[in-house]
Each structure stands twice: as C-alpha cells, then as structure tokens.
Amino acid sequence: MLLAVLSGFLLAIAAPWLCPLFKDRVGWFMALLPASLFLYFASMLPEVAAHGPQVVEYSWFPALGITLNFLIDGLSLMFALLISGIGTFILIYAGGYLKGHPDLARFYVLILSFMASMMGLVLSENLITLFVFWELTSITSYLLIGFNHEDPAARRSALQGLFVTVAGGLALLAGLIMLGTVAGTYSLSEILNSGEALQDHGLFTAILLCILAGCFTKSAQVPLHFWLPNAMAAPTPVSAYLHSATMVKAGVYLLARLNPAFGEAELWTLMLCLFGGLTMFTGAFMALTHTGLKKMLAYSTIMALGTLVMLIGIGTPTAMIAFACFLFGHSLYKGALFMVAGILDHETGTKDVAAMGGLRGLMPYTAIFAAIAALSLAGLPPLFGFVAKELMLEAVLEAPLLQNLLLVLAVGAGVCVMVVAAVIAIKPFYGPLKPTPKDPHEAPPSMLAGPVVLATLSLLFGLLLFIPESLLIEPVVAAVYGEPVAVSLSLWHGINLPLMLSGLVLLLGIGVFLFWSRIQPQIAILREFLGRFGPEAGYFKIMEGLTKGATWQTSVLQNGKMGNYMIVLVLTTFMLTGYTLMERQGLRLWLDLGGSQVHEWMVAVLLVMAGGVASLTSSRLGAVASMGVLGFSVALVFILFSAPDLGITQVLVETLTVILLVLVLFRLPGFVRLSSTYERVRDAVVALFAGAVVTLLVLAVIEIQYFESISAFHIENSVTLGYGRNIVNVILVDFRALDTLGEIFVLALAAIGVYSMIKFRPEAKEKS
Template sequence: MFLAILAGFLLAFAAPLLHRWLGKWVLVPMATLPFSIFVYLLTLTPAVLGGDKLGELHDWAPSLNINLHFFLDGLSLLFALLITGFGTLIMLYAGGYLKGHPLLGRFYLYLTLFMTAMLGLVLAGNIISIFVFWELTSISSYLLIGFNQDKEKSRNSALQALLVTGLGGLALMGGLILLGMAGGSYTLSELLERGDLVTNHALYLPALVLILLGAFTKSAQFPFHFWLPNAMEAPTPVSAYLHSATMVKAGVYLLARLTPVMGGTDEWQYTLMLVGGITTVLGALLATQHTDLKAILAYTTISALGLLVTMTGIGTAPAMEAMVVFLLAHALYKGTLFLVAGNVDHATGTRDLTQLTGLSGSMRYTAIAALLAGMSMAGLLPFFGFIGKELLYEATLEESPFRWMLFAVSFFSGMVFVAVAIALGFGVFWRRSTKPTPLQHPDKLLLYLPPVVLASAGLVFGLLPGFFVTPLLRRAAESMLGVEQVFELALWHGFNLVLGLSLLTMALGYVVYRYANRLLSYASRFNKLYLFGPANLYQLTLKGFLIGATKITATIQNGYLRSYIAAIVTAQISLVVLALWDDGPRLELGNRLHELSQLRLYEVVLLLMIVSALVFLFKSQSRLTSIAIMGIVGYSAALLYILFGAPDVAATQLLIETLTVVIFVLILHKLPTFKYLSHATERYKYVLISLTFGAVMTYVILIVKQYPLDSQLKAYYGQNSYLLAHGRNIVNVILVDFRAFDTLGEIVVLAVAAIGIMAMLKLRMQKGEKP
C-alpha cells in the first residue's frame, strides 16, 4: 500500500515531463497507475471479504506516536476501489477532454496528486496521517478548481473552496488531536475499540464539534454548502471526480470511519440528522432553481451528501446498509451524469438545459450512458439506484421519533432526483425536437467510453447484486457498526409499502419535471433571501479580514525604525522584569561596595567618554556629528572589550564600527538635511526606554555576578578545543566547530538580510521613488 501511494506521488510529479515526451499519449501511464492499484486492491479483496483487517506500518515520527500506518478494511476498500476505478476512467476522460491543452501535463500532475492523497486518506490507519492526506486533498482540489487560472471566477472559486475546506481542516486537526488525547492513541485500529472510553471522556464534546466542522465543510453540508457549486468552475473531469464521487465524500468517509468511536450519542445523532436533513432539502430545492447542467448536478450532489450524513446520523443497521449502497449508487450515476454534462458542453459549447434538445441522434453513446445513469438516479427497477432508494426508504421508516420527518426529507429529495434524472437522461437527449442542438464536433471514443462503462456498472450491479457488491458492502457497513452484519441485497422485495412509495416518488417527480419552468420562474423571488445566505456572509467576512489586516499592518508596520527598536527593547524589558518580579533573586550590594575601589583609572576614563558622548549625541544638530559620536561610543566599547580580555569581540566591534561609519559617510550627502521631526517629548520617551533598558541589563549582570560562575563549560572548551578541534583560539573553535551549526544559521540570516536590503532599495528605485 505504501508503494502504491509513493508511486502515485512520484508519477504525479513526473507528469509534466511525461507530457513533454509523450504528447497526448501521456494518458497511458497516467491511467495505468490507478488501474494497477485497482487491480492490486482487487487481489486483496478476498482477504478483506473474509473479515481480515490488513495493516502496514512504517515509522514516521515514532517519538510523537505518529506513524505512516495503512489500514484496510471493508470501508476503506470500498472507497479505495471507487477512487482507483473511477480514477482510471477519469484519467482516460481527461486525456480526451483536454486534448491538445498546453497544460495537460500540469493537469495530470494535480489530478494524480489528488488521487494519491485521497487514496492515502482512505487507507490511512493513523488519525494524524488521515489529517495530512485530508489537507493534501484540499490543496490539490484548490489547484484543480483554479486550473483555468486566467479566469477570475475560477481563481475566486478555488480560493473560496480552499478557505472553507481549509478552515474545516484546521478544526479537524484540533478535533483529531483531542480525540487522540481522549482515546489515548492515534492509531485507528486501537481507537475503534475504545468507543466507550471516548464518548464518556470530558474532551468528547469539543472533539466532536471540531471533527464535525471538518467533515461538514469538506462534504459541503449546510451552512458550508456554497463552495461546491462554485467549484464547478473546474474542468468537468475534476467536477466529476472530486466534487461528486470522491473528495466531497471524504467528510462522509470520516464520519463513517469514526462512527464506532464517536457515534451513538445523542449529540452525534441529532446533529448529523439535523444538518444532513437541512442540506438534503436545501440542495434539492436549489437544484430546481438552475438551468446550468453542472449547477443542477452540484446541488443534487449536495442533497445526496446530506442524505448520506443523515443516514450516518441515524446509525441503525438498515441505515448504514442504505448509506453504503446509496453511496456506491450515487457515485456511479452522478459521476456518469457529470461526464455526460462535460461531453455535451464540449461538443455543443453550452450547458444550458433550455437550449439543449434532441442530442440522441448525434451523440448516440453519450445519450445511452445518460439514459442508463438517469434511470439509476430515478431509481427505476433493474438498476442499482433502485436498491439504494428502497433501502433509504426502509431505513427512514424505521421505528424512531422522527420517522416521518426523515421520510419526508428523503422523499422530497427523491422526487427532485427523479425530475433531474428525467431532465438530464431524457430531456436533453431523447425528447423529440425539430431542431436538435448543433454539434461542434462528433462524439469521441475517449469521451463517451468512461460514462458508458460507469453507467453500465450501475446496471450490472443492480442485476447481479449478490455477486461481488453485497459482500463488499456488508464488510463496509460492518466496519461502521462494529458488529458482524448479515444482509442480502435483492432487486425485488415484493409488493409492499416501500415499493408503493417509490412509485409515488416517480409520479410526483414527473410532475416536478413537467412544471419545472414554473418553478424556475420563482427563482427571482429568492434573490433577497440569498443576501442573508452563507455565501454572502463568506464574502463579507473575507472583506472584513482584508480591511482589518490592512489597518493592523498600518499600525504595527509603520515604517519607522525607531518604533520597531523601541517595541523590541520594551518587550525585552518587560519580559526580564516579569521574570525577576516575583521570585527573582534579590540584589545585595552592601557587601560589594568595596569592589568599587578596585576601579582602574582607564576604566573610569572610558566610562566618562561614553557618557559624555551620549549627552552630546542627544544635543547634536548635524548628522555627521551624531555619526562621529556614535563611532566614539562604539570604539570605546571595543577598547573595553580589549581591556577585559576579549580580543576577538573587540576586533569585530572595531571593524563593524569602522564599516558603519564609512557606509554612513557614503550615503550622507544623499540624505535630506538633518531635522528633528519628532516632538521633544517623544524623544524623551526614547531616552526613558534606553535608560530603563540599561538599568535592567545592569541589574541582571550584577545579579549574575553575585553567584559564583559555574564554569564547567569553560573548562570543557578549554580542555578540548586543542585536543579535539586542533585550535587554540577557543572563541573561533566554538564558532566554526563546536557550534558550527549555529554559525551556519547566523550566516544564512546575514545572507537573507543582504538580499532583503537589495530587494527593498532596488524595488523602490525602480518605482522612481526617493529612497
């Protein structure tokens, strides 16, 4: 499994190169990789279906209990097969869809990166690695949505998706860490057995809130649903793969994965049912308000995601069963319909439902795929979607206080799904029309093959549910419930209440389809409501952040060196004072006064020089004088160093002083005349800060001197500098040998500072401003 992930990352970054070498044939290696992973996973299937849980462990940061741990059970296998199987088709489709696009290589890079990250997410067996892969999917999704980078709308949508899912990711990180603390482990397989411990822990509620936030943003649940329709700016392969079949289901996956750990409590159930229910209804309602094919599909996807979350929230065995079945069915038909919409867009140049009719003649295979997928979506009899819908109804009609609410929700969405299915599967292609929409190019093999394969999978799974799907889904449901499951999927359940309700759904769905135009005319009346919607709230928040950031930056970064230095010095003073205030050692000067008599004459002279120079500096009226006075202070300090036996420091100080003075002189005549611009009181403020700083540092040094110096370090360096490092100059040996790594860091800072100075001055000069 580790190899599969690694290969994915490697191939992703090789994609642009491969595109350069292979041209359009780049799709061959790109599609081979997901396909081979798919086959590899299939070879593991018998073991998983037999009830095994496969694990694979690689050390990452074992000291932090973070490992690259892979874990394969029914649920992961279902998702992994979906990701790689669908991934193979998408890679082929993308080759046809973006044929001749100059950035195809980059597109494959992003797409493969995403696929690998998603695969890592579902295979990860450690909650920290889940988070890492989770964030990777967010980032690759950002890159994919913004793939048409020259369009402003794409860029905005990409940023929106990144910010919303990134916010959720941040929350998720906190939630997962809290979960790990509550459960005492970051390993999934251990956590799965500690459900009781976690749900009774004090940290359960905060962890739950944060994790749900992460899952809801990712899976576009209300009130974070608004990023998903905007994400449809991405090229269609991306919409089909990320935003209907895989990435948006990551949130659902996480919820399903954590059900045995965190599920079963009232908070869990009610939140999921409530949010899922609102999302379902809202998505379905909004789907009827659009005519853009991709927008309709996006809103029905939101609705379906809401249903999945609701089912997870109900948490009973039939609900879990319904959830996995519906998840698979939805991925199959919704993926197909997205690909079909992409085909139509590619061939006709429009995605507007009202302008598209009678395409069945010119796009035969696409039309067949659309019909099959539409029938599965509507829940017609031999299709897999039918089983899904039957199970959904059965699960909602279970004995529970909310049964009618839940049923109404799923019934409403089912109705809209039927209407959408008729419009897309039938209306666009098969409704007779005297004037079919003209095509810009005929149907292409690479474009119609993937949807046909996907749609027929929906039919085959429906006809033969017991063959491969049932055992897999059973194991998937089992990993959510934690107990052995026995359920058989069958097409025909006999004449019962659920079948009657299914028929009623279809009839009402047809009615919705017939009167869709009238529903559309209500769209304008909702406009006022949108003003209060979360999408608008997002815009306002973003604007507020920008304004706030500008103001804060203007206050903090005001461009005056003196205020920066004052801030740094004041911060240091307050830190030292804070540390010394309470339990710092007391200064005892009384018995040390006699040390003053040991002062040498030259020390006093130097001190007087420095002090008088400082007084003159404060009074000086020209820049040259102040620089010279600063030089006096610096050279006196250097002399002090020499007197106290630190020749290296003294030499450095001397040279630096010289350089400072010389460089100042170099630019002196270019500076404006020296004037005191600041008010006198402000200058006294800086004097006060300097005096305080000096006093504090003196105090600290006096206290340090009060205690005998523990000079083990000095002795160590003294002994070893010649023996180990072959140098007699201890200072230099420390700099270049014992602590060379520190020095390396310092010179890197120096280099960066030089580049920064260059950039700052050069950029200003290019703008023609006065420096």
C-alpha cells in the same frame, strides 16, 4: 504500499515531459497508473474481507510519534478503489475533453498530485499524516478550480473553496491535536479502540465540534455548502473527480472513520442527523432550481453528501449498510453523469439543459448511458441506486433522533432528485432538436469510456448484488460500525414501508417533472432571494469585514513610519519581558560591586558616556562614531572577562557596522528635525523603559538558574566528541551545526533583502 501512495506525485513530476511525448494519447498513458493501482488495491480485497484490517508501517518522524503508517480496511480500500478506478476514467476523459489545451501538462500535474494526496488521506493510519494529505487535497483542489486562471470568476470560486475548506481544516487540526493529546496517541487504530475513555474526557465536546467543523466544510454541509456549486468553474473532469466522487467525500470519510470512537455520543448523532438531513434536502431542492447541468449535479452531490453524513449519524447497522451502498452507488452514477454533462457541454457549447433538446439521434450512446446513470440517481430498480435508496429510507425509519423530520426531508429530497434525474436524462436528448452554439456529434471514445463503464457497473451491481455484497460492502460496514455485520442485499424486500415511500416519491416526482418548465420563473425569484440573504451572502460579508479589518490593522501597525514600527516592537517585547520578570522573579536592585577593579570602572564609564553622546548629539557622524565607541567598549568587556572569540567577533562586526553606517549616511538627507517635541519625549520614555527592563533583567539573571547550565556538557565533551579545544567553535560547527546552518541561510536572506532594497528601486528601473 508507500510507492502506491506516492507514485501519483512521481508521475505528476514527470507529466510535463510526458505530455509532448504522447501528444493526444497522453490521457490513455496517464490512466495506466490509476488502473494499475486499482488492480493492486482490488487484489487486497479478498485478504481484507477475510482477515480484517491491516496496518503497513513506515517510520517518518519517530521523535514526534508521527508515522507514515497505512491502514487498510474495508473503508479505506473502498475509497482507494473509487479514487483509482474513477481516476482512471477521468484521466482518459480529460485527454479528450482538454485535447489541445495549452495547459494540459499543468492539468495532469495537478490532478495526479490530487489523486496521490487523496490516496494518502484515505490510507493514512496517523492523524497528522492524514491532516497533511487533507490539506494537500485542499490546495490541489484550489489550483484545479482555478485552472482557467484568466477567468476572474474561476479565481474567485477557487479562493472561496480554499477559504471555506482551509478554515475548516484549521478547526480540524485543532480537533485532531486535542484528540491525539487526549487519547495519548495519533494512531487511528488505537484511537478507535479508546472510544469510551474519549467520551468521558472533558475536552470531548470541543474535539467533536472542531472535527465536525473540518468535515462539514470539506463535505459541503449546510450552511457552508455554497462553495461546492461555485467550484463547478473547474473543467468538468475536475468537477467529476474532486467535487463529486472523491475530495468532497473526504469529510464523510473522516466521519465514517471516527464513527466507532464517537458514534456512542448523543451530540454526534444529533449533529450528524440534523446537518446531514438539512443538507440532503437543501441540496436536492437547490438542484431543482437550476438549469445549468453542472450546477444541478453539484447540488445533487450536496444532497448525497448530506445523506451520507445523516446515515453515519443514525448509526444503526442498517444505516451503515445503507451508507456503504450509497457511497459506492453515488460515486458510480455521479461520476458517469458528470462526464455526460461534460460531453454535452463539449459538444453543444452550452451548459443549460433548457437550451438543449433532441440530441438522442446525434448522440445515441451518450443518451443511453446518461439514462442508465440517471435512473440510478433517481433510485429506480433494478439499479444499484435503488438498493441504496431503499436501505436509506429503511435506516431513516429506525433513526434514534429526529425521526419524523428526517423522514420528511428524505422524501422531499427524493422527489427533487427524481425530477432532477428526469430532467438530465430526458430534456437534452428528447423533443425537437434545438440549435446550439456548436454542431453536436457523438463524443470520442476517450470521453465515452467513463460514462459507459460506470453506468454499466451501476446496472450490473444492481442485478448481481452478491458481487459487491461480501467483497466490498461487508468490510466497509465492519470498519464504520466498529464490528462485523452480516450483509445481505436484495432488490426485492417485499412490500414494506420503504417501498411504499419510494412509490410515493416516484409519483410526486413525475408530477413535478411535468410542470418543471412552468415553475422555473417562480423558482428563479426564490433563488434571487436566497442569493441575497443565504449563507453565501454571509460569506461575502465576512470576507468584506476581513478586508476592512486588515486595512485598518495595516494603517495602524504598518503605516510606513520606522519610528512607529520600532515603538511597537520595543514596547511589545519589553512589556512582556518586564511582566514576566515581575511575575516570576520580582525586583532585585542590589548589586555586589566588591572586587571590581579600576579599569573595569573605566570601561563602564566609557560605555555610559558613549551611549549618552550617541543619543544626544545633533551630528550624524558623531552618533555613528559614539556608537562605534560603545561597540568597542563592549568588545573590551568581552576580552576582560575572557571571551576572546566574542571579543574578536564584536570588534570585527563593529568595524563593519561603522563602515556600513557611514556608507548609508551619505545617502540620507540633511539632518533636520522632523519630529515634534511630544514624539521625542515619547521615544525617550520608551527607550528608557526598555533600558530599565534590560537592567533589571540583568540584575535578576545573576541569581536565577532555571535550568542546569549546559556549559558543563560542552566543556566536558568538546575535545572528546568534537575533537576541538575551542568550545565556542565546536558548538557552532558541530554540536549545534543545524542552528548555524539556519543562521547562514538567514544571513543569505538578509543579504538578498538589502541588495534588492538598494538595487531595485523605481528610479533604477527608469534608467535601464
């Protein structure tokens, strides 16, 4: 199981070497992995359908309660099958689509890593593990959208997608941590059983909103949907895989996953129904306003995501069955349609449907399978999409909240989608042949394999409903609903309200389609308006504000003046320390000086004098020398109070510091007075303040003992456990060796920093 999840990462590492080895056949070879994963997960289906969820356990961070457990139930298995199944065709397809691309290896590294991350996401049983994989999908998605990294638009879109999803991801992290704290466990299967306790908790609303923020951004819900169409800057295999079939469904997955625990809450139902419904309609409508094939498909994906969210929100058994069917159906036809869009783009050189026509004769297979997939998208019998859509309408009719609104939105979305499906299936393939930038011909088998198989499955499962029924849909419904539900799917339900609504949608859809090319100009105006005032404009405003804020903050905090940095650091540190001291301990000004000896007094006086000279002298060398005196006096203090190790260290460090300072001193310009009297007084005040706080702190420390000192442990165990009599050293190299290891790495970093500051300066570059 662990291997099944991580094998994608392993193959990703090997991809750069495999690509030159297999040349043009590399896609077929890579596809062997997801194909075998598909078979592996498919072999689990009967077991899960019969015996319910299973947990496979691996320990990861036992101390933090983070496990690498995998939960295998209907929902995760359905997703795993989609990821591996569609992944197989995407990898084959990409081999054809990106044939000869110089960065093909990088593409496979990224997409395989993505696949593994997605697999981990849907199979994780632990919230933290789930989140780790969740973020991994965001990062791989970012890199894949920006795959054509020389194109500034692609980079911008990639960054936009990353910002939106990662901002949501942060909210999600907060939500998951609160959820884990409230539930007392990060284990999903335990959380799902403690739904009522969760809903009674005071933090429940906060948890819910945070998690929804994460899911809504990931699954492109209104008003944060705009990143998804922009993500179409990615190569088509990526769009088909990440931004249609898998990643964008991660949010939907998490919502479905948590539904048994959250579903009872009214806020949950309201939010999901409202945002899902609005997204469904917005997506469908926006799809209508575009002529770019990929954009149309992207918006119709938003429609599907909205529908899925809404169905989870409705929460009745029918809605859950509709959810499972819609999820499955959508992945099949949308994967196929995206690949068709990629074929058309690849073969004709344009993405605009209005610029294509009459390709049926040249690309007969593409035309047929595009039509089948589009029929499923439109929701016409006898395809699987029809079953899903009928169930969706039926579910909407029994929605507990906002029923009328949802019904209107659903019918409206249905009409738009019908038109979009018709445009995709008819415009490029029928009518007179239009000239295109490239000479079109039928796609190679590697690119046709995906659309053919997926579209055929849409048809096959529509006709043979009993295959998915008990094997796939029933376990999914059980997982999402929280308890088993009997599922029986059929194409013909008799003449009922959903069927009549479908008929209405069909008629309206045909009507709008006939006028499609005529209403385009009006729609273009509307689109411009939305571009100026829509949510995306808000995103740009926020980003602009962020840049401005950062500029302002940098000019204040990091203005390049050393003195300024020091003041900020010193003031922050000592004000906080001083405040804590006052708050917790109060002042203590009295110090028992009895028993002090003459030589101790001498050292103390020496210290004070050296400090005074260092800060008052006008000679640099004098300042360095008196700093040295200060340091050696401190070393003397250590030795007087029997800490020889510290004493020796201090002496050595002091020696080297003085040497370093002297070396640096030669590099500085002459000693001139650059600061005003005001600045000098200010600096003196800050310095005195810091000194005062430290003095008070030291006075207070004498009598504070918050925790039991661990010295006793060290003294006791140094010889027995550490085999050493020098406790300081035993602590350094044995008891707290990990700290020391960290410290020597810090040393190394500091050395590299200093080295590069000295060595790599502009003038040094000119010389070489």
